[in-house]
Amino acid sequence: MLDTKISRREFLKVAGVSAGALAIGHMLPVEVAQAAKEAGLLDASGTGYIPTTCEMCVWRCGVRAKVKDGRVVKLEGNPLHPHSLGHLCARGQAGLMNTYDPDRVLTPLIRVGKRGEGLFRQASWDEALDLVAAKMLEIKDKYGPEAMVFSSTHNLSQVQFENLLNAFGSPNYGTQRSLCFNAMIVANQMTYGMEEPARSYADLEYLILTGRNLMEAISTSETSILSHAIDRGLKVVYVDPRFTKTAAKSTDWCAIRPGTDLAFHLALLNVIVSEERYDRAFVEKYTVGFEQLAEEIRPYTPEWAAPITDINADVIRRIAREFSDAAPHALAHNGWRTSNFENSFQTERAIASLNALVGNWGVHLLPAAGEGAGPLGVPPQPPYPRASAMRLDGVPWKYPLVPFKLGVFQELRDAIITGKPYEAHGWFIARQNPVQSLPDRGRTLEAMSKMDFIAVVDIFLNDTTWFADVVLPEASYLERYDPLLVVGDKVFIRQPVIQPQGDAKSALWIYKELGKRLGLEDYFQYVDEEDYIRQQLAPLGVTLQEIREEGYVQLPVEKRSEIEYEWNTPSGKVELFSSTLDNAGFAALPTWEEPPRPPAGKFYLLTGKVGRHTQFATQNNQLLHKYQDEPRLWMNPVSAKAMGLADNDLVKVTSDVGEVNIKLLVTQAIRPDCVYLTPGYGHLSKGLTTAYGVGASDSVLHVTFTDQISGGQALSQTFVAVQAA
Ligand SMILES: Nc1nc2c(c(=O)[nH]1)N[C@H]1C(S)=C(S)[C@@H](COP(=O)(O)OP(=O)(O)OC[C@H]3O[C@@H](n4cnc5c(=O)[nH]c(N)nc54)[C@H](O)[C@@H]3O)O[C@H]1N2
Numbered sequence: 261m262l263d264t265k266i267s268r269r270e271f272l273k274v275a276g277v278s279a280g281a282l283a284i285g286h287m288l289p290v291e292v293a294q295a296a297k298e299a300g301l302l303d304a305s306g307t308g309y310i311p312t313t314c315e316m317c318v319w320r321c322g323v324r325a326k327v328k329d330g331r332v333v334k335l336e337g338n339p340l341h342p343h344s345l346g347h348l349c350a351r352g353q354a355g356l357m358n359t360y361d362p363d364r365v366l367t368p369l370i371r372v373g374k375r376g377e378g379l380f381r382q383a384s385w386d387e388a389l390d391l392v393a394a395k396m397l398e399i400k401d402k403y404g405p406e407a408m409v410f411s412s413t414h415n416l417s418q419v420q421f422e423n424l425l426n427a428f429g430s431p432n433y434g435t436q437r438s439l440c441f442n443a444m445i446v447a448n449q450m451t452y453g454m455e456e457p458a459r460s461y462a463d464l465e466y467l468i469l470t471g472r473n474l475m476e477a478i479s480t481s482e483t484s485i486l487s488h489a490i491d492r493g494l495k496v497v498y499v500d501p502r503f504t505k506t507a508a509k510s511t512d513w514c515a516i517r518p519g520t521d522l523a524f525h526l527a528l529l530n531v532i533v534s535e536e537r538y539d540r541a542f543v544e545k546y547t548v549g550f551e552q553l554a555e556e557i558r559p560y561t562p563e564w565a566a567p568i569t570d571i572n573a574d575v576i577r578r579i580a581r582e583f584s585d586a587a588p589h590a591l592a593h594n595g596w597r598t599s600n601f602e603n604s605f606q607t608e609r610a611i612a613s614l615n616a617l618v619g620n621w622g623v624h625l626l627p628a629a630g631e632g633a634g635p636l637g638v639p640p641q642p643p644y645p646r647a648s649a650m651r652l653d654g655v656p657w658k659y660p661l662v663p664f665k666l667g668v669f670q671e672l673r674d675a676i677i678t679g680k681p682y683e684a685h686g687w688f689i690a691r692q693n694p695v696q697s698l699p700d701r702g703r704t705l706e707a708m709s710k711m712d713f714i715a716v717v718d719i720f721l722n723d724t725t726w727f728a729d730v731v732l733p734e735a736s737y738l739e740r741y742d743p744l745l746v747v748g749d750k751v752f753i754r755q756p757v758i759q760p761q762g763d764a765k766s767a768l769w770i771y772k773e774l775g776k777r778l779g780l781e782d783y784f785q786y787v788d789e790e791d792y793i794r795q796q797l798a799p800l801g802v803t804l805q806e807i808r809e810e811g812y813v814q815l816p817v818e819k820r821s822e823i824e825y826e827w828n829t830p831s832g833k834v835e836l837f838s839s840t841l842d843n844a845g846f847a848a849l850p851t852w853e854e855p856p857r858p859p860a861g862k863f864y865l866l867t868g869k870v871g872r873h874t875q876f877a878t879q880n881n882q883l884l885h886k887y888q889d890e891p892r893l894w895m896n897p898v899s900a901k902a903m904g905l906a907d908n909d910l911v912k913v914t915s916d917v918g919e920v921n922i923k924l925l926v927t928q929a930i931r932p933d934c935v936y937l938t939p940g941y942g943h944l945s946k947g948l949t950t951a952y953g954v955g956a957s958d959s960v961l962h963v964t965f966t967d968q969i970s971g972g973q974a975l976s977q978t979f980v981a982v983q984a985a
């Protein structure tokens with residue numbers, strides 16, 4: 261692999277230090293420097309703050325970037341942004357090293373060795389984009405547009421990524437969603453007719469958090485609101501087989517048996533209904549199916565749930581009573597990554613029903629605040645060609661209730677391997693690392709090996725990029741514009757605070773240039789990034805200059821005088837009994853589905869975020885790497901002793917699909933029948949010089965299991981054997 265990255269970095273260092281104030285003219289795009297100075301954001305010497313948006317995780321906090329002599333030197337939370345509330349988490353603050361990482365890819369790369377060998381040569385944008393377009397057109401000509409698979413994880417330029425794939429005419433689109441929140445989203449849609457109601461913690465007295473580790477799996481605003489609520493006396497019941505940092509802040513920790521959250525919630529419903537503790541007025545007026553629900557949950561007593569969940573019947577009954585006593589100031593949190601078991605959809609339905617029974621709608625659950633494009637303008641474009649081919653991920657022909665937008669990524673990957681119902685030949689990936697994020701890495705690599713052609717848009721040679729034929733380097737989030745983001749009643753901007761290093765380009769530019777070469781220029785009617793944003797702002801009567809100065813613009817607020825009691829379900833009410841589920845032949849009421857249990861001698865393998873890393877993307881960040889211990893496999897002392905294992909022993913972990921070696925961490929903070937591994941390690945790309953060789957990947961071990969209703973991958977349903985290595 262050729263590499264001029266280091267020298268480029270050295271150049272930056274020199275430029276930053278020796279050129280002083282003059283550097284600002286060289287390092288910042290002229291217009292950025294000019295606008296920033298005119299707005300008083302930078303002083304005459306080029307020092308000051310520029311507002312923009314974090315991209316170290318999908319929460320997208322507001323940032324104030326301190327710029328000095330053409331380099332960004334510090335990142336702080338924007339107090340005006342509802343996601344950051346003035347704070348950035350550790351990852352957000354370490355965003356500097358995302359931009360200044362010596363492993364950044366700063367020119368397009370074309371593979372020269374065997375795929376996966378890591379040998380690339382540098383190329384010009386013209387050569388790289390011409391090659392990508394030629395390969396895509398060849399595949400389209402030979403096999404049809406559906407033979408090109410596209411995949412990407414939630415990001416601000418995704419709207420133009422989707423524009424590219426729709427204009428190209430492929431129905432095959434993989435996102436992270438089925439590995440993350442399909443169970444929760446589909447259950448909310450069935451019950452409330454919306455993806456996820458907004459939550460309010462104001463005056464909340466009682467909260468049940470089921471596997472939602474808010475103190476480590478951080479959403480800055482919600483994490484800080486929860487902390488303040490706990491300080492003022494909020495009671496938190498935390499349900500997790502692990503003692504996490506959230507467990508440490510909670511009133512109760514229920515060390516539940518994995519996969520049995522459904523039994524726990526059915527028993528809560530049982531107590532609340534049988535003791536008539538529900539909000540009768542709300543239930544009668546605003547829900548359908550209460551009688552059927554009451555009948556369905558009759559057998560699910562706390563005594564029934566206790567041996568299943570390992571939570572004492574008295575504790576379940578107490579929690580049900582405390583929860584309903586606190587109502588309406590009680591909330592059962594719907595979680596986020598709810599991809600745990602094939603029954604997670606039913607768990608989510610039970611959680612949604614529990615909230616409905618205590619009548620907390622309008623108090624702690626609210627209609628979702630709009631996020632996305634809102635009232636913004638869009639560049640004009642022709643209609644998309646009709647994609648008539650079936651989707652490889654089985655939506656809707658195998659998964660009738662999974663929304664097109666969510667999809668079933670693991671099924672798409674498996675269809676690539678079987679070649680059924682037809683073969684895929686090319687894969688275009690942006691801002692995603694499926695080699696790590698999909699279960700069963702072996703199968704993901706097999707799917708990639710079936711491809712005639714793979715192109716990746718990333719900022720690093722991440723594990724997936726490592727297998728690319730062409731790498732298209734995006735400018736980092738501090739170096740580029742992205743489409744605007746509406747959050748509630750404000751519109752936020754991401755803008756460059758420094759000039760892109762090397763030849764890195766924004767995704768807006770990359771998709772437009774590729775579109776041109778594919779003969780799709782009519783779908784990309786913007787001159788450049790600034791023109792794109794001007795077109796977005798046009799209906800608001802706001803100038804680009806204005807939003808760049810403030811970092812956001814306020815939309816006219818439509819004050820809701822009253823809370824809306826209308827849901828976008830077939831009945832217009834909260835559906836405890838869902839006719840949609842019924843018509844599709846699925847259980848229309850939350851109902852018990854027994855999850856599989858590990859056979860004797862095996863453990864549940866748990867995954868879960870740590871506060872200082874995001875997914876599979878930040879382990880190479882030198883600042884974050886420095887402060888995060890190398891991960892070990894958590895095991896309870898009782899189990900370790902029984903197996904003759906001790907802290908720090910090297911162990912071999914084996915599942916049905918893979919095997920890894922890792923050191924043991926013997927800790928009371930996990931149930932004896934579970935082990936836990938921090939996700940995001942075990943990188944196989946040697947292009948990540950800080951992270952390579954550190955830890956092991958749980959994705960090597962994960963077996964692919966898909967929930968038939970929501971399409972969610974069941975990440976806690978993998979069982980492993982552990983032995984001394
Ligand atoms: N620091 C940091 N913050 C993040 C992210 C990140 O990567 N890093 N990612 C963001 C994203 S995309 C998401 S989706 C959210 C995810 O945030 P969360 O929804 O909190 O998800 P995880 O941390 O993956 O898992 C939470 C807990 O579920 C437990 N668990 C596993 N199986 C079961 C089970 O069967 N029942 C119960 N009750 N618990 C179980 C695990 O032990 C783990 O502690 O975090 C977001 N915030």
Ligand SMILES: Nc1nc2c(c(=O)[nH]1)N[C@H]1C(S)=C(S)[C@@H](COP(=O)(O)OP(=O)(O)OC[C@H]3O[C@@H](n4cnc5c(=O)[nH]c(N)nc54)[C@H](O)[C@@H]3O)O[C@H]1N2
Pocket residue numbers: 315413436439440597690691692693694696697698717718719720722723734735736737867868869874875876877939958959962975
């Ligand atoms: N084993 C296991 N598997 C899981 C999970 C788990 O906890 N354990 N969690 C699941 C969840 S909740 C989710 S959301 C998914 C996430 O799955 P993915 O979205 O596949 O994972 P990320 O690590 O977020 O991938 C982000 C990619 O974007 C790149 N990147 C970072 N910044 C930029 C940028 O500015 N531009 C571009 N173009 N690229 C950039 C990174 O280098 C990285 O390659 O994984 C799921 N899979």
Ligand code: SF4
Pocket residue numbers: 314315316317318319320321344347348349350351352353478479480
């Ligand atoms: S939660 Fe942290 S990493 Fe995510 S956007 Fe906010 S500051 Fe950035």
Ligand SMILES: [Mo]
Pocket residue numbers: 439440441597
């Ligand atoms: Mo996620």
